[in-house]
Amino acid sequence: MEDKYLLSDVKRYSGTDTSACMRCGKCSGRCPAYNDMDIKPHQFVTLIERGDIEKLMQSKSIWTCLSCMACVERCPRNVAPAQVIEAVRDAVVRQQYANKIKAEDIPAKIDETIPQQLLVSAFRKYNK
Amino acid sequence: MRFSYYPGCTLKTKAKELNNYALKCVEALGLDVKEIEEWQCCGAVYPQARDEIATKLSAVRTLNYAKGEDGKLLTLCSACHNVLKRVNEDMISDANVRLKANNYLQLEEEYAGETEVIHYLEMLRDYVGWDNLKAKVVNPLKGVKIGAYYGCLLLRPSKVMAFDNPENPTIIEDFIKAIGATPVVYPYRNECCGAYVSLDEPAISKKKSNAILDSASANGADMVITACPLCMYNLKHMGDSVVDVKYFTEILAEALGVKED
Ligand code: SF4
Numbered sequence: 001m002e003d004k005y006l007l008s009d010v011k012r013y014s015g016t017d018t019s020a021c022m023r024c025g026k027c028s029g030r031c032p033a034y035n036d037m038d039i040k041p042h043q044f045v046t047l048i049e050r051g052d053i054e055k056l057m058q059s060k061s062i063w064t065c066l067s068c069m070a071c072v073e074r075c076p077r078n079v080a081p082a083q084v085i086e087a088v089r090d091a092v093v094r095q096q097y098a099n100k101i102k103a104e105d106i107p108a109k110i111d112e113t114i115p116q117q118l119l120v121s122a123f124r125k126y127n128k
Numbered sequence: 129m130r131f132s133y134y135p136g137c138t139l140k141t142k143a144k145e146l147n148n149y150a151l152k153c154v155e156a157l158g159l160d161v162k163e164i165e166e167w168q169c170c171g172a173v174y175p176q177a178r179d180e181i182a183t184k185l186s187a188v189r190t191l192n193y194a195k196g197e198d199g200k201l202l203t204l205c206s207a208c209h210n211v212l213k214r215v216n217e218d219m220i221s222d223a224n225v226r227l228k229a230n231n232y233l234q235l236e237e238e239y240a241g242e243t244e245v246i247h248y249l250e251m252l253r254d255y256v257g258w259d260n261l262k263a264k265v266v267n268p269l270k271g272v273k274i275g276a277y278y279g280c281l282l283l284r285p286s287k288v289m290a291f292d293n294p295e296n297p298t299i300i301e302d303f304i305k306a307i308g309a310t311p312v313v314y315p316y317r318n319e320c321c322g323a324y325v326s327l328d329e330p331a332i333s334k335k336k337s338n339a340i341l342d343s344a345s346a347n348g349a350d351m352v353i354t355a356c357p358l359c360m361y362n363l364k365h366m367g368d369s370v371v372d373v374k375y376f377t378e379i380l381a382e383a384l385g386v387k388e389d
């Protein structure tokens with residue numbers, strides 16, 4: 001039951017109509033993180049349509065997508081794969097104890113040169 | 129006409145030069161730019177999920193402040209610009225976000241996206257003009273070959289950002305020409321530097337940043353310029369520095385002869 005609601009929630013707050021996808025693969029063709037993804041952007045769109053949310057929530061791609069919006073720019077069908085990926089990532093980090101990075105991880109990762117913008121961005125993406 | 133200026137956190141800390149040179153230049157250009165009072169962090173990344181409201185509120189506060197001035201919000205950091213412009217678009221076109229954000233903020237008058245969000249480069253193009261800018265240059269950067277690094281945030285998604293052609297932009301090349309230097313067009317100028325992923329997966333950002341710098345260098349650039357502190361960090365600290373990276377405001381200040389004041 002829970003999964004059913006989760007799927008419809010993720011679809012709704014992704015804010016994009018994945019049923020319009022024609023499987024052309026242009027989004028993945030343009031994606032700069034393609035080689036660092038186990039499930040590719042066009043597959044995200046297909047798998048969410050099929051309802052395979054569990055598989056997507058375990059994918060590595062939700063952590064390697066750069067939110068660069070190149071896939072959105074290239075899609076001829078007005079689908080936004082980046083928004084699907086972000087919605088799935090949100091579904092993961094909105095769970096209890098599921099943050100990818102925590103405040104206590106930060107000191108070990110920073111040095112004098114890291115801009116605040118990088119820390120806040122990563123926190124907003126990986127921590128809820 | 130006054131521009132309400134939103135510097136953002138990083139321009140007051142790790143990217144002070146980007147901010148300081150920009151302010152010297154607006155003075156030299158005779159523009160009325162005033163920093164917004166009591167601004168807060170914009171949130172650094174635009175939250176894409178349609179049900180995200182609280183994470184957009186500080187951007188709405190900033191937008192509403194500018195509305196109360198001359199309705200022109202000037203941005204400089206590419207990330208702040210992207211967040212503020214996209215949240216503003218939500219306030220125009222997403223009734224749910226608009227209603228809830230207004231309910232939270234309890235403003236005297238409803239905010240519905242009235243403010244115009246203008247990036248510093250757009251201000252140079254649309255309010256100063258390239259010919260005017262050229263006329264104010266005292267120290268043209270003759271013979272310097274500069275690659276524009278656009279990255280993602282200024283250009284995409286182009287339906288909202290409406291900054292320039294997302295695949296073949298020209299605004300930074302036009303800027304480079306106006307200050308007397310030579311633009312170098314290279315294929316990776318609108319590719320992602322690796323963004324926030326560098327915190328947890330530096331190898332990815334290294335790869336991305338080096339591809340950009342190698343592409344600029346192979347096409348003959350002496351340096352690349354950016355408007356983004358995160359791109360600057362990734363290109364400089366993740367990349368192998370085959371070419372120099374500078375903020376565009378630094379070379380503008382040099383051309384206008386105000387760099388050392
Ligand atoms: S937003 Fe993510 S999925 Fe889309 S092109 Fe960029 S890195 Fe790839």
Ligand code: SF4
Binds near residue numbers: 021079081
């Ligand atoms: S570019 Fe658009 S239509 Fe083509 S596969 Fe990707 S999401 Fe589907």
